[in-house]
Amino acid sequence: MGRYVDLHSHFLPALDDGAKDLPMSLEMVSALASLGFEVLTATPHQRANKFMPTRTDIDSAYKTVGHEVAGAFPQLQLGLAAENFWDDVFRQRLMEGGLPCYPSGKSFLFEFDPRLMPPMIEQQLFQIRLSRRLPVMAHPERYVEVQNDIGRAEVLGRTAALVVDLGALDGAHGRAEKKTARKLMESGFVHAVTSDIHTAEDQRSIAAGMAWITKRLGPGSLDRLLDENPRRILAGELP
Numbered sequence: 027m028g029r030y031v032d033l034h035s036h037f038l039p040a041l042d043d044g045a046k047d048l049p050m051s052l053e054m055v056s057a058l059a060s061l062g063f064e065v066l067t068a069t070p071h072q073r074a075n076k077f078m079p080t081r082t083d084i085d086s087a088y089k090t091v092g093h094e095v096a097g098a099f100p101q102l103q104l105g106l107a108a109e110n111f112w113d114d115v116f117r118q119r120l121m122e123g124g125l126p127c128y129p130s131g132k133s134f135l136f137e138f139d140p141r142l143m144p145p146m147i148e149q150q151l152f153q154i155r156l157s158r159r160l161p162v163m164a165h166p167e168r169y170v171e172v173q174n175d176i177g178r179a180e181v182l183g184r185t186a187a188l189v190v191d192l193g194a195l196d197g198a199h200g201r202a203e204k205k206t207a208r209k210l211m212e213s214g215f216v217h218a219v220t221s222d223i224h225t226a227e228d229q230r231s232i233a234a235g236m237a238w239i240t241k242r243l244g245p246g247s248l249d250r251l252l253d254e255n256p257r258r259i260l261a262g263e264l265p
């Protein structure tokens with residue numbers, strides 16, 4: 027029986043650069059189930075001028091997949107959130123309401139341009155924490171400033187949960203990302219790991235990332251990074 031919790035995935039069909047259709051969605055869900063996941067959180071992109079599926083389309087895709095999953099994988103629990111790109115839409119939603127959060131409403135996933143870290147991001151994250159919400163930073167290993175100075179992650183990780191992509195640990199996203207992902211894991215700055223699955227073929231690199239963690243950080247590490255900590259993050263708590 028699986029018990030792992032995924033905070034970041036793109037298995038809902040025809041919304042972004044993830045699953046293209048329902049059969050592909052179900053292949054991805056099946057891949058995650060076979061790796062031991064029990065809770066799958068769909069995080070379709072929300073990025074101005076690139077991926078901005080409507081609320082109606084997202085809810086409809088989630089309902090359709092949920093119906094199929096309930097029949098084929100009754101052991102799985104699905105959740106819906108979003109991967110919010112740090113742009114004007116995000117900032118407006120943050121101030122005025124309407125930011126798509128994890129189901130508890132207390133935490134949300136975000137990303138930004140790998141080469142353009144938002145200015146004074148630590149102060150901005152601190153302000154968000156004061157409003158009793160937990161920001162969850164997707165793939166810190168991709169950001170050039172973190173690649174150049176791993177110490178940035180220590181500071182960022184005081185106000186945001188840092189969630190590394192499992193595939194990055196196996197080199198699925200490039201050499202710099204692999205090196206930084208591994209350094210981040212070894213440094214202990216990472217709060218959780220995620221699938222960030224975009225196709226069923228990602229199963230191989232996700233599994234390789236899990237194997238790397240077990241081998242390098244010890245057998246209890248997966249329980250902490252894929253079970254205990256992500257459950258706390260979903261509840262709005264910084265582990």
Ligand SMILES: [Fe+2]
Binds near residue numbers: 034035036164
């Ligand atoms: Fe993603």
